[in-house]
Amino acid sequence: MDLNNKDEQVAARSLSRWSKLRRRIGWMTLFTLLSLSAAGFLLLRYAPLPAGASMQATQILDANGETIASLQGGVNRPIAKLADISPWLVKATLAVEDRRFYEHAGVDWRGLARAAWVDIRHMSKEQGASTLTQQLARNLYLSHERTWTRKLKEAWYAARLEQSYSKDEILELYLNQIYYGHGAYGAEAAARLYFNKSAKDLTIAESALLAGIPKGPRYYSPHLNPAGSRSRQRTVLQAMRDTNRLTEAQANRAASIVVNVRSLPEEDQRAAPYFADYVKKIAIERLGIDERLMNEGGLTIRTTLDLRMQRIAEDAVKKGLQGGNEELQTALIAVDPRNGYIKAMVGGRNYRNNQFNRVFAKTRQPGSSFKPIVYATALERHAVTPASRFRSEPTLFYFDHDRQIYRPGNYNGHYFHGDIAMRQAIAASDNIYAVHTIMQTGPEAVIEMARKVGITSTLNAVPSLALGTFPVSPFEMAFAFSVFANEGRRTEPSAITRIQDRSGRVLYESHPKEEQVITPALAYVTTNLLESVFERGGTARRISKMLHRPVAGKTGTTDSDAWFVGYTPELATAVWVGYDRGRAITSSEAHRAAPIFARFTEGSLGDASPQAFRMPDGVAQAYIDPATGLLSSPICPGRGVMEVFLEGTEPTLSCAPLGDEPRAKPDSPPPVRHWWKKLRRMWGS
Structure with missing residues (x-):
């Protein structure tokens, strides 16, 4: 009995000590939490906000260090009071960016929790859920990297902004800070750029269009993507309707209005504008450079372009289109086959009127300019040789196990009505010989070759493939022909060689990959055959006197497209001429592509000694x-x-x-x- 009492006393003393320890830990924890809360409150209330980031122009330079473009050399940011900004733009911005702006204290915890849950489920950081105040904090003090550290800092600065400024002051700061594309920062600059009016005079439809741009200025600019801009405008109007900032009748009326957007001003015209846009696109979308950093971070972007060649290209295009229909368009891209560097790029006849870059348009049939890929395939597979002969006359071809018939014809109905060999067929661009060749080789093999030399567009395994009936881009054609110029080696396309930040730190440096995709012997034989295009009887004989060096190439003509793709050992160039809407071209318009190629090639290489194509072993x-x-x-x-x-x-x-x-x-x-x-x-x- 005494033993039991003793055990009970020991247990009671142990329980008493544990209770005291728990109480002590509890008080210490409470004290720590109260101390941290007090410190956090004092910091939140009295800690100074950091100075807003200063903006500095980003420089895009050519291969020789000449300036191609200066992005935001002087920031277009006129300041407007909130009272001087259209209430419709305010309502549109709140509806699409932050519906609970006047309810939260800088961070919408409900939205943040929802975004975090989505990110965790998908193992990503794609969800935003940033309030308008957080966006302002990010633009003023932080980068746009997708990390939780940046998110926490952003939330802290947003809360601090809410402590320092009223809601209307924050809204005014935001509407004067946000980027609307094409160098316009803030509502006033955007209203003047897009509509040539003050921000206070914006209509519902105009406000909805502007409010949709900051989410992605490249994707929702009415100049760069009219369809995307219009779709985004409808999304904003629906958001305004859902939040009762518009009646259904007002939303429908605004959606039916076609907003007149002002053309970009003259100062947007810069050297190589299509190339500058391409560089921005590559840097942002492929290399991961933040768009805000691109426009105002003081980067130095060194590129492959040669401004001297670019000016020669623009002059060749201008002369080549003189006297023709003003709607006739063109594209030119020139690359150095030895390293994949883009040396010149013209995406259209007038950038100010139309910013669409036709160099990358996969909507044009290359016609006979595709034939070298067919012949290279046949030579590689020993299906035919340069001595193989086929009869040039109207011919029916049976395919798909003789269930289908293909009846090609030669341009202008011209046939030799006799047997011809490959060189003569290439020089005269005989379609019958080309179809005989693909029938001997197999269209599947031709597609395989096209992929090897860099053609990524959709191609179908049918006999008409031999005549270039499936659309490809000038970009693809230039790099495909560069394989023949570079002794069978395909080099990765390159526009940017290095990106440095304002302190000189290297953010990116290119190391183009090179791969031997066909043998040097095959590249040489194909090239040698293509040289005959410039000789007597060749489709490019008219421009042979304009060239004073070994050149290989191929013309291509369809009802609506004219091509010339050619090369020397140091320069491969694709030229396209046609109409944007696929309208038929005339006979004289069909002959404009080749002279553009000749003027550009000879002008660019005129001071260089002529280089012969080296004959390899094999x-x-x-x-x-x-x-x-x-x-x-x-x-x-x-x-x-x-x-x-x-x-x-x-x-x-x-x-x-x-x-x-x-x-x-x-x-x-x-x-x-x-x-x-x-x-x-x-x-x-």
Whole structure:
């Protein structure tokens, strides 16, 4: 019994000590929490806000350090009082950006919790849920990186702003701070830029359009994306209707109004404007540079463009379109095949009137300019050789297990009505020969080759593929032909070489990848055949006198498109001419692309010594009898012509007198094959 009492006493003493310890921990915890709360309150109430970030122009430079564009060299930000801003813009902004603006204290915890839950479920940081005050804090004090650390800082600064300013003052700061695209910061600058009026005079429809832009100035600018801007405007009007800031009748009436947007002013015209837009797009969308940092962060962006070549390109385009229909459009892109650097880019005839960059338009059929890819495929697979002969005459082709018929025709109904070889077919752009070639090779193999050289557009495995009936962009065509110019190596397209911040820290540096996608021998044989386009009987013979160096290339003409894609060892260029709406081009308009190419190429390389295409190993040369496609011999009736082949695919039989069988190729190869190859190699080096 005494033993039990003793145990009870020990237990009671232990429980008493634990109770005292718990009470002590509780009081310490409470004291700590009260201390932290008090410190937080004092900081929130009295800690000074940091100075707002200063803005500095971002410089886009060409390869030689010349300025292409200065983004926000002087920020367009006239200040307006809240009373001088249209109440419709205020209502539209609150409806689409922060419906509970007058209810929260800087952070909408309900919205933040919802966004956090979505992020956790999807393992991402895509949800925003930033209040208008948080957006202001981010624009004034922080970067736009998607991290929880930045979110916490943003919430802190937002709460501090709410302590320091009234709701109307915060709203006024926001409407004078937010970026509306094209260099316009704040409601007043945006109203003047887009509508040439003061912010206080904005209508419901205009206010809804403006309020939709800050979410993504590149995507919702009425200049860069009219359809996206219009869709976003309707979203804003619906938000105003849902929050009872508009009646249904007012929303419907505003949605039916076509808002007249003012053209961009002259000062938006800059050197290489289409290229500058492309650089911004690449930096933001592909390299992850924040848009605000791009416009006002004082970056230095070094690019591959050569402003001297760019001016020559713009001049060549201007001269090439003179005297024609003012609606006739064009695109030109030139790249250095050795490293993938974009050297010149013209996306249209007038940037101020139309900012759409046709260099990237995948809406145009390349026509016969696609044929080199077909011929390269056939040569690689030994389906045909340069000596292979097909009859040039109206022909029916059966495909899909003979269930379908394809009836191609030659331009202007011109046929040779006889057998021709590949060089003659390429020079004259004979469609019948090209379709015979793809039938021998297989369209699937041609698509495979197109992918290897960089064509990403949709292509279907049908015979008409040989004639370029599936749309591709000038950008794709220039880089595809650059593979032939670069001895079979495909280089990754490159527009930006380096990005540095205002302190000189490197944010990005390019290291273009290169891949051998076809053999040097195949690239050379294809190139050698394409040189004949500039010779007598070739479709580019008219511009041959404008060029004073070895050039290879191919014309392409459809009912609505004119192309010329060509190259030298150091420059590959694609030129397109046509109408935006696919309207038919005239015969004279169809001949405008090639002279633009010639003026640009010779102007850009005029001071450089002409460079020959180097003949690599794996190429054989032989004299061929043009009448039979067999090896020439003294007993052949005609004169032999020199032809190039992939080694091992040259003819093995020689021609014979009429009525005799072709003779076997002698065991020893023709001597010319060795000394000519050696001579060409010496010349090429």
